Amino acid sequence: MREYSVEALVEIADDDTLTDMAYAWAHADPDRAVLDEVTCGRFAGMVRAQAKELIAAGVRRGDRVVVLGPTSVAWAVADFAVLSVGAITVPIYPTASAEQIDAVLRDARPAACFTVPDKRALVAGAVRSEVRVWTLGEPAEGIGVDLPDAVVDERRAEVGADDIATIVYTSGTTGTPKGCVLTHRNILAAAGNVVALLPELFRGTDGGDRPSTLLFLPLAHVYGRVVLFGCVAAGTRTGLVGSPNALLSALPSFRPTFLVGVPYILEKIRKAARARVGEGPDGEAGAWVRGLLGGRLTHMICGGASLDASTLDFFTRTGLTVLGAYGLTETTSTVTMSAPSANRPGSVGRPVPGTTVAVAEDGEILVRGPQVSPGYWPDHAGGAPDEWVRTGDLGELDQDGYLRITGRRKEILVTSGGKNVAPAPLEDRLRLHPLVSNCMVVGEGRPFVTALVTLDRTALGEWRGSDLDTEIAAAVDSANALVSRAESIRRFRVLEGDFTVEGGQLTPSLRLRRAVIEKEYAAHIEAMYLH
Template sequence: MQGGLADSLFETAERDPFLPQLARRSDTSPAAWSQVTAIELRDQVLDVARGFIAAGIFPGHRVAVMARTRYEWTVLSYALWTVGAEIVPIYPTSSHEQVAWILRDAGCVAVVVEDEQGIMTVGSVCATLPSLRHVWQLDAGALTDLAEAGLSVPVTTVESMRRIVLPDSTAVIAYTSGTTGHPKGCALSHSSLASPCDTLLAGWGHTAAPPGQQPAVLAFLPFSHVYGLMIQGLCMRGGILMGHEPDLRAETLAEALLSFRPTYLYAVPYVFEKLYKNFLRKAEEAGKGALFERAVRTAQDFAAAAERQRLGTGAGPGFELRLQHAVYDKTVFRKLRAALGGRVCGAVSGGSPLNRELALFYSGIGIFVHDGYGLTETSGGITAQPVGREKFGTVGQPLPDTEIHVADDGEILVRGPSVFQGYVNDEEGNRAALHNGWLATGDIGQLDSEGYLSITGRKKDIVITSGGKSVAPAALEERLRVHPLVHQAVVVGDNRPCVGALITLDPEYLAHWRSVHAVPGDAHDRELREEHALREEINRAVGAANSTVSRSESIRVYRVLPEAFDLANGLLTPSMKLRRDAIAERYAAEIEAMYQSSSRTPRALPPAPTTDPFSWDETDNVFG
């Protein structure tokens, strides 16, 4: 890499001007997509870059972008990189306080917002931001206004500015989610952002589409997060057709997948979990739940046998399993693939580890999900599943030129070309995170004998019971979410006699479950019987999660909460991570009551039966 990230766009436009680079949804017909060629995109980027120069945006200036994942985001980012500016992504759902903190901490001179809500949010904090000179609104025609304002700026001026951008120039100041305290601004250079993209394209790019087809990716993850920016970089640097979907509601995303028809899917575990639950719900609604469950087991068995074969530990699927798989492929799996557009041949999961059984399911239906690992401070991915040697339940091996070491306390340390330049305005944070070129990730994990990395959880999230047992909550929470009724789960238990959990239910599947399990009788009797049946179902979910851990690590008590953790109630970060401290504070009374009711009857704890993990007080009303 000789220059900045914008160079790849200009080089593609010069080399292959009519290559479809982006797909843009029609304003009048949402199911129709029009293609934007590399030269058309370059010309629009040039026009907007000229507008930024006319507005006084120059190399080193920081400009915030506060919008959902949409076509304009890509145009803006490449226009800003063309003039050497630094992008500060902000989630559009951020609070006034978060927006004020980021704009002030980064010293932004301008901000681009999406709509009137963004204008009001920024407007409410403008008085405290003396450096802020411009606010542009996308829905009010910001790109057109910038292009018109820049008509007098020569194209040669833009070219001169683009050519002075160096690989180690800062491209993005990406703020962490801020699960505790203020978010930290990670300075990411052009080369660090390009490094994982180029490595993945070189080693894995051929898996993104069948031979002879241009790969196509529907970008729906937030560009405000480094994972979303990495997806954009992969598409722009790899000649991959990219569409944008700003609306993450399940029905909207399903429609976009059907109309855009991607060949490859980039998502987070939540999306893969939600897709699976939707498949299951629709099968049960059609009276084919038992058929679907048999097909799922066949898919997982087939994928597990294929895994043993490629890893050299087994002979692969036998004749009977291959025959069953072929039957289900025609009757079930083909319909599932069609629901994703019919062309998806593979996928990547990031953000947090993907459940092994879920990965086996997708592989078994013909969509190989490569699980990877990365974080904001590493500009995206630093591990991936090696092609042909994939091992489900891990996040793969380190990318070429990247080193991973696991410290004595289990913390993952990383060194490589994608590691960030440091936190802005936070020398104390830099000293804590960076040691002789190694980044202390804060994640806990382990490397097996073949160099595959498994993620256990976050170091700061470890639960330590009053008996001194350390429990990593992520694996238990992941196992709970596999159950279709479970939407979210938070493991608790610090300084408590055992591990507990707070659980929220999936509203769509719960409504379906109620309709399927409706029982006759008067209202009061029906409600009691339904509550009992629901409790038994959640018991089974917890029992399944407990089956993967020792007794001292198992969930002994739980509460089902009446509302989900979300951005509106402040219990999720903008990147959809749990704010554990905020959750523990909000539900302190429920947690206390959960443990108090479970210890009313002092008695020795008998071995927990596999069908019911609760041996404290089985009359405890967990739905109270």
């Protein structure tokens, strides 16, 4: 078994907590803009006021408090307030179905909830009558205003690094949602070591522009939460965008210096460039992309899924450095990270400081470190920093510690002829066609590989009059060029609808829920194997 360790760059004391950063900046630089131009002083004041409301409403240390809504300052205020009183934040995705919301509420048994107006009745109807339900971003209700600041300070002083900070419900691509427990120490280790590894991104360099970023990842996902805490800790100017779809319109005016996201965003930008001015990033497309990105963007941390090599090359030639990263909820989203001075394209970087990564004999990636979750709610008697987490992902670790993801154990397809097929490279390449919105490769236990394809409705107008099947067939041929004949897609079916988070076919991090899709489109799949 090959393994590689990197020494930690930050130390966490037993009394350190996630809320320390907000109050420290309010004291050190109260006029510094931190979130959507809200200053550090004002942000800490908003957090303290919300914390007083929670205390007055009877929320105790260890109670669970649900936060359901899009990425926003109000979401961040609620989160920091919950943590300030020693309670536990339970995020729910704003796109979650009624059944998913109900499942989390039943399991977490919250003492209070923050939600958006259109979900308020649903949430209120699913919890006990005595549970207070606030609407995110609405003015304070007036309770707790007479409490002295010392009451919040006393509650904060009771919290320690090993107390539970959050329970993140994740079902991944299959299964019933499970509540992954993360402590203050877990998140401090993940965020702190990434900031320490990438000071030029988060803190800037002497004489350079003040670092800034647009955070569009959902705060209900641990990836987005860790980025938020890292940005607040570093004092990074951070704009909050409610959804990935709103990012493109926000980029030119905000002009971030770096981004943190997933390959989907880069694919979306590349498609937009191709539609406007054609490919060729060395010419018009490159200029258009640089203008869209605001002219100051130099780096993007890209994790969450695989990135097609041609997309990586496209953005590299526009001057953007893409830093690969890898993690999962159980490791507080943080396992490996590339750095500007140690970037090996095609890899997802080396272990984040404080982390050990190994690859077992069967190829599975193993992880240990201070960001490892102690287990699942409610018993959370599981992993520990000195125990291996089995990720379920497959990879290769070179002698310099760079990790390459080669597949996912549960997503490797084995045809009836015994051929192992990794679907991700085929799917990544197919999605690059302007007409393709999403796709899923099928072939487990089948004689050959097929694909379900959905169309990008916004692109259809530009392709009116074209033979769509011929265009998609060309995209399939391009993908097949990456693999052997035995692994290639033999047939495909274009679907009427699309795969969406709201429809349940995608996870909130935009990964395919393969079992759901296979069940929903079983008739289409069978038809591809009938003749």
